[in-house]
Amino acid sequence: MNEEFFQRTTIEVAENLLGMLLCRKMADESVQRCLIREVEVYDGVEDKASHAHKGKTKRNAVMFGPGGYWYVYLCYGMHWMLNLVTEKEGYPAAILIRGAGDYGGPGVLTKKLNISHSLNAKLCSEQSGLWIEKNLASHPYTTLRTPRIGIDYAGEWALAPLRLKMAERC
Template sequence: MRKILRGEFFNRPTLKVARELLGKFLVRKQGRKMVALMITDVEAYIGHRDRASHASRGKTARNALMFGQAGYWYIYFTYGMHWMLNIVTEGNGYPAAILIRGVQNISGPARITKFLKIDKKLNGKSALRVSGLWIEDRGVKVASRMIKKGKRVGVDYAGEWKNRPWRFFINSLV
């Protein structure tokens, strides 16, 4: 079993999508080279009131993708050197996205994009077809007892929103 996730998968409540992204495969293709890595850690950014989200200060040129259709990549540059990879969720007009924070053998959102050579060239591209970057279900089931949740990382500025348990990750397998 090996299928690309479709628009209907992403156009749903973000927390549900986030949980279900664990165990799916992020697939990167550049020419003949193809790499697939299982997603192990994600964070949800939901709605216009979530102060940790770029969308909390309204629609801008940078964050406009978050307000758009589900299933598109939202990739932005931060700290002067890092690219962050997000997939847009929920319906058109409602700002939400999921940060891909970890994949197998790679922890940290900036390390993923560095390893897979992901930058602004993929920003706004569709994740729903075979192109440069998409997500596949390869039949891996992650038992719910293996899924942990916690606070999002690096959002201490977000007031009460910093405490929302909107990070989901697979308990370290050993």
């Protein structure tokens, strides 16, 4: 994936991300490929649920940079959250990857794939050991949109249908 892919609107990238493969080079040089099933959109400074809402800080600085980089941070003192930065330089936005492969929940995902702070601000590319690939064997699915998880404090933004989930077509 090149920067053209990541620097579109966040919702666009999120829709594309579903059904693609999250690829991780493990310590033993093997590569794990996980189908991305669930993501959440955090778009702009207006969004009260976004870390960018309170302005640029040392932690969230990556969100303000160009799309195509990983934003990894610690949550609740024990879980690493994996986000993909989107949009152009100066516009803070990211997509939280909540579920991929058989791993449900953002904290479980990063634990299984051995993802932590060392990947923060790294490029989403094979050279960094964590990247995205198109899924050549994709199955048909529909996209389910619901409110995001764990952000009740965000007022009206807590209701916005910014969680995208892959659902089997029936």
